[in-house]
Amino acid sequence: MTDRPDLTSSTDSLPQTLPDEFSFIRRHFRRLAGKDALDLTDDAAVFTPPSGKELVIAADAMVEGVHFLPDDPPDTIGRKLLRTNLSDMAAMGANPFAWLLTLACPKADSRYNDAWFEAFSDGLAEDQALFGVSLLGGDTTSTRGPLVLSLTILGDVSPGQALRRNGAQEGDGLWVTGTIGDGALGLLALQDKVADPTGWLTERYRLPRPRLGLDLSGIAHAAMDVSDGLVQDTGHLARESELGARLNVDSVPLSDAARSVVTDNDGLALCLTGGDDYELLLAVPDDQTSALLARCRAQKIAVTRIGEFVSDQAGVQVLRHDGSLFPLRHQGWSHF
Amino acid sequence: MTDRPDLTSSTDSLPQTLPDEFSFIRRHFRRLAGKDALDLTDDAAVFTPPSGKELVIAADAMVEGVHFLPDDPPDTIGRKLLRTNLSDMAAMGANPFAWLLTLACPKADSRYNDAWFEAFSDGLAEDQALFGVSLLGGDTTSTRGPLVLSLTILGDVSPGQALRRNGAQEGDGLWVTGTIGDGALGLLALQDKVADPTGWLTERYRLPRPRLGLDLSGIAHAAMDVSDGLVQDTGHLARESELGARLNVDSVPLSDAARSVVTDNDGLALCLTGGDDYELLLAVPDDQTSALLARCRAQKIAVTRIGEFVSDQAGVQVLRHDGSLFPLRHQGWSHF
Known part of the structure; x- marks a missing residue:
């Protein structure tokens, strides 16, 4: 989720306006960024992994019309994606702490306006507080298709303690x-x-x-x-x-x-x-x-x-x- | 990138066929999976972060028709996305080691068939070897829109050594x-x-x-x-x-x-x-x-x-x- 400024004409060296993508990220996502996210201004986030732990990582995508309905309340859509990823952490016995988001937004669809993304981000802010995670980074782009969201979640677990799928025993x-x-x-x-x-x-x-x-x-x-x-x-x-x-x-x-x-x-x-x-x-x-x-x-x-x-x-x-x-x-x- | 089997009718307890998503992942992505990816069969991957390092993480999305052309060779499309993410690692001075991929695939588009994804995966296998990274996980889903790919990259850097954007000084x-x-x-x-x-x-x-x-x-x-x-x-x-x-x-x-x-x-x-x-x-x-x-x-x-x-x-x-x-x-x- 890199700020990408389209500052101004070179014949006038003063920045005048922020481009859509830049201001979009600033308006809706910077408030979700954790301290390691470098304010979403760099090419990547940098963090120190918790000492003495293994890391657990997963990614899931959601597509409008497949995983959520176009008229679902926007504040629930981001939360659903975050929670499905948090559920993957729960399944592994991991403690989630951070996430990244990419979104491909249908620019021609007027539903996805500033008010929509403000509510989307409000929902995510609420769940960040509830589950103790913070945004590390991501990317925004446009698409001629439906809204596609992809979320990567990061958690930690004590060494060797991750729950797996392959450990069931006869009689369990x-x-x-x-x-x-x-x-x-x-x-x-x-x-x-x-x-x-x-x-x-x-x-x-x-x-x-x-x-x-x-x-x-x-x-x-x-x-x-x-x-x-x-x-x-x-x-x-x-x-x-x-x-x-x-x-x-x-x-x-x-x-x-x-x-x-x-x-x-x-x-x-x-x-x-x-x-x-x-x-x-x-x-x-x-x-x-x-x-x-x-x-x-x-x-x-x-x-x-x-x-x-x-x-x-x-x-x-x-x-x-x-x-x-x-x-x-x-x-x-x-x-x- | 979880295997999701749709095994069989319950009236017949023997698994018969693998569902599309399951076999798709097995055919095209399991060969890219690193040892920490748990063969892409669990809810998440588990890995031990390199000792004494900070981690660097970024995510980027690519959309057909925006970042690549529909008739670009499939072996180059995954590689382009991987390389743009590797470029983010280079910009931070980080050493990349792993990645995750989500893809939203246009099921109604016959171009995106098995041969296409075999070439897509071939290209990624080649670049994995070239750049020393391995697949940790991800997700596949369908979409009625264009192909959307999202990639998360993980790297490491010595503490305090990550390059930032905000350090330029007058006269540099x-x-x-x-x-x-x-x-x-x-x-x-x-x-x-x-x-x-x-x-x-x-x-x-x-x-x-x-x-x-x-x-x-x-x-x-x-x-x-x-x-x-x-x-x-x-x-x-x-x-x-x-x-x-x-x-x-x-x-x-x-x-x-x-x-x-x-x-x-x-x-x-x-x-x-x-x-x-x-x-x-x-x-x-x-x-x-x-x-x-x-x-x-x-x-x-x-x-x-x-x-x-x-x-x-x-x-x-x-x-x-x-x-x-x-x-x-x-x-x-x-x-x-």
Whole structure:
């Protein structure tokens, strides 16, 4: 996010006006910049990594019309992207501290005006304070297509303590935080396909809640966040650990708002495969159950055992309590 | 760049096919992944920062039709983005070691097929080897707009040795590496507006040459890379240092290829303002001139004194050798 001035004609050596890109960054992003960002005026940011830690880094992109709706409130759009990245940090057991943002902005689209970006930046400022991170840098450019945002997140973790996907062991319980399906139902609510009188589902679609701070090293054998559908992501965790998983559909935690609109198997299947949950999926040995429950209680985060990892099958079996198979047409969402 | 499998129906617990996104990442990007990237299978990468160093981080985006042409060879497009980011590392005096990539791919555009991404990845593999960096992670998604790429680069620098933009002092020489204007003329050559019989200009547009490895700490007071036009970027360096600059247009180094097509003031003005140079712009006190020349000679990089920093004016004065003002309508390029 480099200031790029188009100062003035050389026949007049006094700077007169700031160019669009320069003033845009100054207006909307400089206030988010941490001390290491060098006021966003240099080619890069410089920081001293936390002593005695490993660093954890991830990048995610969001595209208008794919990951958010064109008429979503602008203050939630940047926060959603930041929170999905923070959820990746939570999945690794990392402590996030900084982020970078690039944006390709549709210049011909008058919605993306100064007021829009002021609200966008307001939302990010609020979440920066909430999650203790600061902006390090980035880039702005124009596009003839939809708004594309890309965010890189940086965190730290004690050496060897990062949670991985490949550590689940046979017999581990399959656990999930929070509730599942709200995000997918929230998208339907915004499309007027389901009722959402309290706004809970809509808010869960727009503002994921990254499950940071649980400190599950030594408790969970493996972890990831649920972004592309509970069943698909369970399959991923199992496959990376060279195991299978059995998932008890009747144990999957649904919010009250979800229960009030999920009236049949199709609705339940949507919750299991819709994605946009950003809850943590965990492999936890049974002798760590009480430790898991204590950590989650301390952070006021619900956690539910929804199945177990097995070695007698590959893939994911989704079962009802009576042992019958639950019908699913697909397991989740592919962004590509 | 997370693998996201859409494995199979739950009524059949054996994984059968990999989803598009999963296999796409496996086919084209896993071979670029460094050891810290966890094979691109986790939510994030984990690495140990180099001991006793500061880290330097930057992100830049490139959009089809803005920063590259839709029919540019795919192997050069990723390399151009990587090299522009490496140029940011060079400007900071940093040693790059890793990068992350997000891409928003136009799914409806049949040009962006497997063969295209294989060539794209081939180019990146070549440059990874050339510059000693490796892929740490990223994300893939689809878009209804043009291809948008965003790259984050990570490097290290000895504590306190990062070059900044704000350190120029009155009387410092203004120096530039390599030659100026080739990139802007290369774009014109690709549009059949100027001749480029040797292909030099075209190659310079497509493949910038990041000026890494010069080790100018203690020699240069300030540095940045020239991306948006020599005059504009000189103005930026001067302004951040609270100085002005005088730039001697007749000293600006042009390649033989550029000289053969620059026949008037308009052509020269294009070189001074066109951008896409990715050369280093340096503020160097005269008592460090011989050290600068020695470092550049050792790396076989040309360097030329093109002006000086002054305190008796703000902005940039662009002068001919006879002291007359050189006519410029604007100073550079705003991407936004």
